[in-house]
Amino acid sequence: MELDEAIMKRTSVRYFLERPVPDEHIKMLIESAIRAPTASGLENWLFVVFRTEDAREKIYGLIAEGMVKYYQAVNLPEEKIEKLKRRMYEEGMYRAPVYIAVFIDREIRFLPGKEFDELEFIWSVESAAMAIQNLMLKAVELGLGTVYIGVTNFKGIDEKVRKLAGLDENHYLVGVIPVGYPRNKPKSKKRKKSLDNVIMWI
Numbered sequence: 522m523e524l525d526e527a528i529m530k531r532t533s534v535r536y537f538l539e540r541p542v543p544d545e546h547i548k549m550l551i552e553s554a555i556r557a558p559t560a561s562g563l564e565n566w567l568f569v570v571f572r573t574e575d576a577r578e579k580i581y582g583l584i585a586e587g588m589v590k591y592y593q594a595v596n597l598p599e600e601k602i603e604k605l606k607r608r609m610y611e612e613g614m615y616r617a618p619v620y621i622a623v624f625i626d627r628e629i630r631f632l633p634g635k636e637f638d639e640l641e642f643i644w645s646v647e648s649a650a651m652a653i654q655n656l657m658l659k660a661v662e663l664g665l666g667t668v669y670i671g672v673t674n675f676k677g678i679d680e681k682v683r684k685l686a687g688l689d690e691n692h693y694l695v696g697v698i699p700v701g702y703p704r705n706k707p708k709s710k711k712r713k714k715s716l717d718n719v720i721m722w723i
């Protein structure tokens with residue numbers, strides 16, 4: 522698949538078939554992920570693959586918790602929240618055969634000293650986000666769908682994801698990525714802003 526096709530076809534997929542994803546394909550996704558640029562060459566990312574039924578059920582519960590919190594945070598009316606819950610609990614929204622939680626290890630450092638704590642943290646998150654994008658584009662090529670879950674980063678939920686992964690508090694959750702074969706043919710979303718709106722020439 523040409524890169525442009527993968528870029529244009531990638532879109533967030535939230536409904537998946539129950540069909541399992543071969544481990545080989547998961548490895549290919551992560552192999553692509555770790556080709557991303559990584560600030561100071563740190564490679565301080567970690568990809569935790571949740572694939573047992575029990576682990577998936579737990580991570581799914583945390584995604585659902587986060588999504589409800591997100592809807593509440595933007596003051597959506599109760600009927601919208603009920604609709605979201607129906608989509609999740611009855612229609613299987615966000616239920617995937619695999620979830621990949623992406624962490625960075627904050628203990629792995631290049632720049633010494635407190636002065637660089639924040640900058641190096643941001644760089645590490647940025648590097649992991651680039652890795653996630655690689656993973657998502659590779660997924661398109663393999664016929665897989667993905668969506669970036671950020672709501673699991675809400676305070677308290679992130680900690681539960683980290684504990685499920687069995688990691689210590691030096692590990693920061695960057696995102697959770699459900700992966701699976703799309704239930705419906707993915708249709709890319711149009712952008713609200715045109716190129717002219719987001720480009721500035723100097």
Ligand SMILES: Cc1cc2nc3c(=O)[nH]c(=O)nc-3n(C[C@H](O)[C@H](O)[C@H](O)COP(=O)(O)O)c2cc1C
Nearest residue numbers: 531532533534535668669670671672673696709710
């Ligand atoms: C950092 C980040 C966090 C996101 N968090 C969520 C999320 O928690 N739940 C969700 O359904 N989608 C989430 N998304 C997906 C966006 O809603 C989606 O990318 C956006 O609507 C554009 O649609 P597209 O990906 O299909 O082009 C997130 C995307 C990013 C980049």
